[in-house]
Amino acid sequence: MSELDHWHPVLLSRELSDKPVAVTVCGQRLVVFRTRHGVAALDDACPHRGMPLHRGHVEDDRVVCPYHGWRWGADGRGESPGNPRAKPCAAHYDCVERLGAVWVKRPTSEAPFPFVDVGGHTLVGTLRARAKAPLEIVLDNFIEVEHTPEVHMFLGYTRGTMADVETQTTVTDDSVRVWNHGPQRPLPSLVRRMFAIPANAYFIDDWTTRFSPVHAVYEQYFLDGPHGPRAGEALRIAVFFTPVTARETDLFVLAYTNATRWERPLAAALRLPLVRAMVRLEVMRDCALLAHMADAPISLRNRALGRFDQSLVASRKLLERIYRKRPDGHLPVVE
Amino acid sequence: MSREAEAVVLGAGPSGLAVGGALRMKGVSFEVLERADAPGHTWRTHYDRLHLHTVKQHSSLPGLPWPAHVPMYPSRDEVVAYLEAYARHHRIEARLGETITRVRRDGDRWAVEHTSGTTRARHVVVATGYNRVPHIPTWPGREGFAGEVIHSGAYRNGRAFKGRRALVVGAGNSGAEIALDLWESGARTALCVRGPLHVVPRDVFGIPAQVNSLRVMSRLPPRVADRLSLLMLDRVVGDLSPWGIRRPAIGPVSQVLVNKQIPLIDVGTVALIKQGHIRVVPGIARFTEAGVALDDGSALDLDLVVLATGYRPALDAFLDDAPRYTDARGYPTHFGADAPAPGLYFVGYRNPLTGALHDIAREATAIAAHIARSA
Structure with a gap:
């Protein structure tokens, strides 16, 4: 059993050209390359003598080892120009390009592909960012709002109103949902106009975390007054957490909006890059902060947890059971 | 039980509701008969991930635009919520659990036989849906x-x-x-x-x-x-x-x-x-x-x-002389207000490139105008 039994995004589509690329996912080094119509992933060491295959090139849908010219197809089947009767085989992975990213999983696994309900929305942008901290520590940061006054600039609450922010955590067999409701922090008028946010807006941050693979989908929108009708633009953002090694985690952020590109095309062409930049900035601030948490113990045992941390404990349990497939009670601990 | 109405609408899916809404705006009294236990029944039973394939900006029914926060391609649940809001907005109270057994000409009116009795009306709007019977x-x-x-x-x-x-x-x-x-x-x-x-x-x-x-x-x-x-x-x-x-x-x-x-x-x-x-x-x-x-x-x-072999409207199951109005696969050949029998209308049996709901809204408006003129 391995974490790679789940589908993981490993690259953004735009990061993969016609050259093979090395990626590390869950500590495994893979080479990812494009074939004529698809994408493929193999162990990044030529089974012949161990040469990293990403140093090679792609020819006829196969990656060619730069050392002795052995070549490997998407299904792992290889051939050697000098050993025409040999039928060598490389470890291969299921690989698909979807939602603007390249995803891999072990071919023996039947794990479902994560469903993100963005079929109605407009893509704002995709981004990959590396957080230099272990998966659990990174996930913790993304499933509570108490850090938003200190870390974030746009979306979230202020230190002064944090005590008034309502938060509700709902746990099911395979998901943890967190709903937060509080006064939106003051915003520059340009940003307010950009999102059509009313003056007395309340910000709802409502997300659900699932664990095959580990990802959270955020629904972020505004109310006109504490219990008023919905107002302004809404974002739907999916964040996938791909462990690179035990100490680093890649974030794949797929950001969508309920606004369209085609109704006021000129305004949208100006606005969408701004929204994209804003999402990037906020994620970068998370990553900068998380770098200081690289050596923090993963366990939550003996931590002084507050009311916003309920989802952390629930998520750790599901992460252990669903993602890591370890029996209850295993480290990283929750009590 | 026998009832009378100016117009009777068969079905409370998007088409039936659209006609109801358009008639309400014209001030014509009508009855809506629905075989299921809620309006928008077919939409409620579609597969989970379905979204409308047309944009909400060009998919609203007469008299009620989509809520601003709904994304451009509404999800199944958002469509159902919209249909419910539409019925509330136009005060359309469909009579539920009413299966249509026969629609026949009765003098200068139409007689619609259904589960709980017969309803007679000068105008009958057939809106039983593109998706009535699995093919x-x-x-x-x-x-x-x-x-x-x-x-x-x-x-x-x-x-x-x-x-x-x-x-x-x-x-x-x-x-x-x-x-x-x-x-x-x-x-x-x-x-x-x-x-x-x-x-x-x-x-x-x-x-x-x-x-x-x-x-x-x-x-x-x-x-x-x-x-x-x-x-x-x-x-x-x-x-x-x-x-x-x-x-x-x-x-x-x-x-x-x-x-x-x-x-x-x-x-x-x-x-x-x-x-x-x-x-x-x-x-x-x-x-x-x-x-x-x-x-x-x-x-x-x-x-x-x-x-995924589609559906048939199967109008011949209840409509007298159905072949007169339908093609070989059973789809009506008449739309809007020009069916060859006075007071008979079909809505929602086309699927043009411009979108089914868009088309339904136009047909419903035309039918309601026609009924209002002859009412």
Whole structure:
């Protein structure tokens, strides 16, 4: 059993050209390359003598080892120009390009592909960012709002109103949902106009975390007054957490909006890059902060947890059971 | 029990509700009869991930725009919520649990026989839906097949089919999206495509196919529109024949106008076909115990077959003289206000490129105006 039994995004589509690329996912080094119509992933060491295959090139849908010219197809089947009767085989992975990213999983696994309900929305942008901290520590940061006054600039609450922010955590067999409701922090008028946010807006941050693979989908929108009708633009953002090694985690952020590109095309062409930049900035601030948490113990045992941390404990349990497939009670601990 | 009404509307799906809304705005009194226990029944039972394939900006029913926060392609649940809000907004209280058994001429009026009695009206609007009765073709050997066979109407999601070998029959919009859903659920999925097929991405360069067709294609002569569409499809879809999907000889716009056949609106299935994750196979010759034998002589072992083979309106089940008003497949040939019998109207049996709901809204408005004039 391995974490790679789940589908993981490993690259953004735009990061993969016609050259093979090395990626590390869950500590495994893979080479990812494009074939004529698809994408493929193999162990990044030529089974012949161990040469990293990403140093090679792609020819006829196969990656060619730069050392002795052995070549490997998407299904792992290889051939050697000098050993025409040999039928060598490389470890291969299921690989698909979807939602603007390249995803891999072990071919023996039947794990479902994560469903993100963005079929109605407009893509704002995709981004990959590396957080230099272990998966659990990174996930913790993304499933509570108490850090938003200190870390974030746009979306979230202020230190002064944090005590008034309502938060509700709902746990099911395979998901943890967190709903937060509080006064939106003051915003520059340009940003307010950009999102059509009313003056007395309340910000709802409502997300659900699932664990095959580990990802959270955020629904972020505004109310006109504490219990008023919905107002302004809404974002739907999916964040996938791909462990690179035990100490680093890649974030794949797929950001969508309920606004369209085609109704006021000129305004949208100006606005969408701004929204994209804003999402990037906020994620970068998370990553900068998380770098200081690289050596923090993963366990939550003996931590002084507050009311916003309920989802952390629930998520750790599901992460252990669903993602890591370890029996209850295993480290990283929750009590 | 016998009742009287100015107009009676058969069905409380989008079409029936739209006519109800349009009649309410004209001040005409009406009754709506619905066989299910809630309005919008078919939408409630569609598969989980379904979104409207047309944008909400061009899919509202008469008198009520979509809420601002709903994204451009509303989800199934958002469509249901909209239909409920629509009924509330126009105070349409459909009589539920009323199956229509017969519609007949009765003097200068129509008599509608239904579960709880007969309702008579001068105007009867048939809005029983595009999707009334699942169309299930027959194949030899079907009874001997050891796996499961369901119609797409009964498919909700792929959770139960992880690791199973699945075949979706029929490359309409639901068939293609169900194949995508099954693949995502971890099923080994094939899609059966029998005839030639145009494939149109739902959005091209960020512009919805529906907007493109409303603003550009439907304003051009069909031959020009065909040429333009094919140029665009060459660029964004390309030749799918290596995967077993052939293009029809007729262009995509003419195909809708002449054959009444809409292209496949792709929401991601084609990318999975090209990447080799979903296999396209030819038609089924017959079922075997282990699976199916295909038209090309090959065999496919299967655990599940989903028949996305469509629906029929089956109006002859209740409408006297139905063949007078319908084509060979049972679809009405008259729309808006020109059915050849006075006071008889059909709405919601077309599926144009400009969108079914868009068309329903226009038809409903025309029908209500006609009824109001003759009321």
